[in-house]
Amino acid sequence: MRVFTVVAAVFAVVAFVFAVFSGFIWYSAASSSESSYAATRDDALRSGQVGITNFLTLDYKKVDEDLQRWLNSSTGDLRAEIDKDKDSRKKQLVDAKSVTTSKVLDAAITELDDRAGNASMIAVVESTVTPAEGQKVTKINRYLTKLTRTEDGWKLSQLGPLRAGV
Numbered sequence: 001m002r003v004f005t006v007v008a009a010v011f012a013v014v015a016f017v018f019a020v021f022s023g024f025i026w027y028s029a030a031s032s033s034e035s036s037y038a039a040t041r042d043d044a045l046r047s048g049q050v051g052i053t054n055f056l057t058l059d060y061k062k063v064d065e066d067l068q069r070w071l072n073s074s075t076g077d078l079r080a081e082i083d084k085d086k087d088s089r090k091k092q093l094v095d096a097k098s099v100t101t102s103k104v105l106d107a108a109i110t111e112l113d114d115r116a117g118n119a120s121m122i123a124v125v126e127s128t129v130t131p132a133e134g135q136k137v138t139k140i141n142r143y144l145t146k147l148t149r150t151e152d153g154w155k156l157s158q159l160g161p162l163r164a165g166v
Contacts, residue, residue: 040114047154048121048147049104055159056102056127063093075148075155097132105140117149122162 051073058066067090070082082089107123123143130136146158 037112037114041109041112041119044112044119044147044149044154045107045109045121048109048119048145048156049107049123051147051154051156052104052107052123052125052143052145052159053102055156056100056125058093058098058100060094060097060099060132063090066093073156075150076157078157078159079155099130100127101130102127119147119149119154121145121147 054069054073067082067086071079074082102125105124105126107121109119109121111118111120113119121144123145124140125143126138126140128136128138142162144158144160144162145156147154148157149155
């Protein structure tokens with residue numbers, strides 16, 4: 001019986017030491033700068049994907065709502081440009097009489113400056129344009145996006161097509 005007690009005590013001590021060591025390793029990994037950087041990158045990526053989807057999804061019957069979504073998803077020069085040209089864009093979208101739905105198929109953060117609050121992202125987007133009359137057309141395009149961190153989170157500060165070979 002005495003041997004069993006000693007063996008059980010040794011196993012208990014080994015298990016305790018292993019639990020403390022594992023907890024320390026887990027805490028170190030969870031609170032490291034790499035973990036914080038990865039969380040920032042993931043947040044920028046999610047926000048960029050939502051922003052691109054917001055910009056590339058349009059319904060001529062809900063133009064005011066769509067333009068407001070553009071403004072809410074953007075900052076800096078991009079936001080100023082949208083706000084300045086809002087009336088002409090609205091007329092263009094209504095005259096086109098089409099509905100465009102888009103979804104991001106794949107995206108990646110290519111640059112991230114966490115301290116400055118800037119990021120670059122590339123994305124592959126599938127867009128389906130359905131005109132009021134005629135056949136719908138589906139296209140796949142690549143986009144280069146610049147993101148800026150604001151008080152309200154990451155917002156698009158630039159959005160443009162990515163040319164082949166870039």
